[in-house]
Each structure stands twice: as C-alpha cells, then as structure tokens.
Amino acid sequence: MSFALLCFDWDGTLMDSQVRIVNCLLGAFIDAGQPPPSRAAAADIIGLGLDEAMARLWPTADAAQRRLVAGHYRQRFLFADQTPAALFPGARETLEQLRAQGYLLAVATGKSRRGLDLSLAETGLAGLFEATRCADETASKPDPLMLLELMDELDVEPAQTLMIGDTEYDLHMAANARVGALAVCYGVHTPERLLACGPLACVQSLAAIPDWLATRSHAADRRLRT
Template identity: 60%
Template sequence: MRYELLVFDWDGTLMDSAARIVASMQAAFAELGLPPPAAPAARNVIGLGLTHAIAELAPTQDAAMRARIIERYRAHYLELDDTPTPLFPGAEEVVSGLRAAGYLLAVATGKSRIGLDRALAQSGLGAHFHATRSADETFSKPHPQMLQELLDELGVHASRALMIGDTEYDLLTAQNAGVDALAVCYGVHAPERLLALEPLACLSAIDALPGWLAAADPHTSNDETP
C-alpha cells in the first residue's frame, strides 16, 4: 500500500457536528453576556483547539473570560445542546473496511480528550483506531505536533502517512509535518479554500476514500506489467 497510516480529522470529516458546535459556541457567549459570534465566524474556527478558537472569536477578552467561555461551550456541547451529530453517510463502513484492509488508523482533532472519547464511544468507531490525539494534549492545528506524535507512536515514516480533513488547518498541519494531505469537500471549509492549499484531491463524500486509495496505490494499477 502507498500509505500505511491514515489520519482522520473528526468534526466535519467523519462526524457532521458543525451545527452543534456553532449553536454551543453562540450559546456560551450569550450566557456570559457577550455578543455571540456570527455562524460563519464560529464555523471558521472548527478544527482549532478550543483555546486557539476562543482567542480568534474573542480577541478583546482577557484570559479569565476566555476560560469561562470554554467552560460554558463544553457544557453546552456535551450536555445542554441536543443538536444531532451523526456520522456522515458511509463513514462507519469506510473506517471499519479500511481497518480490515490492514491500514493503521488514527484521529487528530481539535476536540478535547473528553469530547473525543465521548464521540468515539457514541459513534461506535473507537475500536477501529490505533491511536488518537486531541487538542488539549498537543499544540493546536496547524502545528504539526499531533501528527508527529502519532507517527512516532505507531512507528510510521511521514512519507507513508496521509492526513484526511475538511479544513485548511488539517491541510496545513499535514504540510508542516511533511505528510501528504487529502481534503474532503463536504465539511466546514469551502472547496476553493481547500484547493488553494493543493491537497492530493478533494473528495465529495467519505465513501469515495477507499476507491481513491486503491487508485493511488501503484501495486493496484491496471497499467502495471504482468
């Protein structure tokens, strides 16, 4: 196989959670008497670690207020908001099939560890991943630390790994780590924004991934001489 390790972003790549993230972010600001961010602004920071995201959305607030926003956001997202967060169609089958095919699988996400563990458990996908990293364990994307730690833990060279994500933060993280990047165009950031960073491709659905991987593998090429 061309790639040994596939590293997935979570929100906007495997799980359709943008609406709940935006609603929870706006509710957290409103609860604290602050003007809620507009939906496009809240969507734009999806993929960043919470500390980084709140700094982007509340640049004039001090550290104490930013910490309160994070606390209330987590309360709304994990407990108070009931906006559904389903997996994207085909995600479960793709992940389980790639694991069965022999790929190493990992997650690199802007979620917190508690949020990621909960999502892995509720989605039923947790058992398929060999390693995971969340934003409260490493530097936030687009810093390469998440990917570097996953490569080290799983013993994979950067040239044998592929990052799959829906935001420019995912693609920049891959670039910074020397890892190939594949975009998905159904998530948070617009296709033109992703394509400007020159990923290998931009998939219109997650269930297109196995076919893309097969086509990218030189050992499965129809042009190979028998």
C-alpha cells in the same frame, strides 16, 4: 507513494457536528453575557483547539474572559445541548473497509479528549482506531505535533502517512508535518479554500476514499515497474 497510516479529522470529516458546535459556541458567549459572533465566524474556527478558537472569536478578551466562555461551551457541548450530530454517510463502512485492507487508522482532532471519547463511545468507533490525539493534550492544528506524535507512537514515516480533513487547518498541519493531505469537500471549508492549500485531491464523500487510495497505489506500482 503508498500510505500505511490514515489520520482522520473528526468534526466535519467523520461527524456532521457543525450545527451543534456553532450552537454551543453562540450560546456560550450569551451565557457569559457577551455578544455572540456570527454563525459563519463560529463555523470557520471548527477544527481548532478551543483555546485557539476563543482567541480568534474574541481577540480583545483577556485569558480569564476566554476561559469563562470556554467553560460555558464545554458545559453546553458535553451536557446541555441536544442538537443531533451524526456520522456522515458511509463513515463506519469506509473505516471498516480501510481497516480490513490493512491500513492503520488514527484520529487527529481539535476536540478535547473528553469530547472525543464521548463521540467514540456514542458511535462505537473506538475499536477501529490505533491511536488518537486531541487538542487539549498536544499542540493545536496547524502545529504538526499532533501528527508527529501519532507517527512516533505507531512507528510510521511521514511518507507513509496521509491526513484527511475538511479544513485548511488540517491541510496546513499536514504540510507542516511533511505528510500527504487529502481534503473532503463536504465539511466546514469550501472546496476552493481547500484546493488553495494544495492537497493531493479533494473527494466528495468518505465512500470515495478507498477507491482513491487504490488508484493512487496502482499508479505508484506502475511507476515502480517502469
């Protein structure tokens, strides 16, 4: 299998934003006058769309209560919280290398469009991606619609598409879209949890991705020759 389109998750895969997201989630519950979830529970939902995250964190709440907490979260994340969130080591260099090698790059994220655009502007990475999809403009992971829309926009087949992410939500979305999945083992979910989802591999760093792709491409070439 030779991939043409590489779809990256954002939080936990390209950006080390777990602490900021968790702080904002806990603060949002407090702002709404509700007991906050545990830090572990808040971290576990990173990767989902905000509506889906609220449903998991507060399953007994009604829609209005969840909207209230979600609104406080957006206010904190976009404007109030100053917790640092930086790209993971090698993120920029790896993306530039992959683009130079001819891969199409995309983002498939549980972030809102406003949140992703802010991160792209802050990091200066917007020009590296051919297309992006966010949870507030399509279906949230693990629904495959996000990937299906990206493939349709870029005219790429599932067999040529690879989803790269740090959570089981990314890997389940890839399976639902019938595309390849590569896990990164430094993000939100543990390697054991990721491997249980059956990815093609689990890499320890972003910098390892180009070599992994090259090795897989060379293996495919040898199979074709034989």
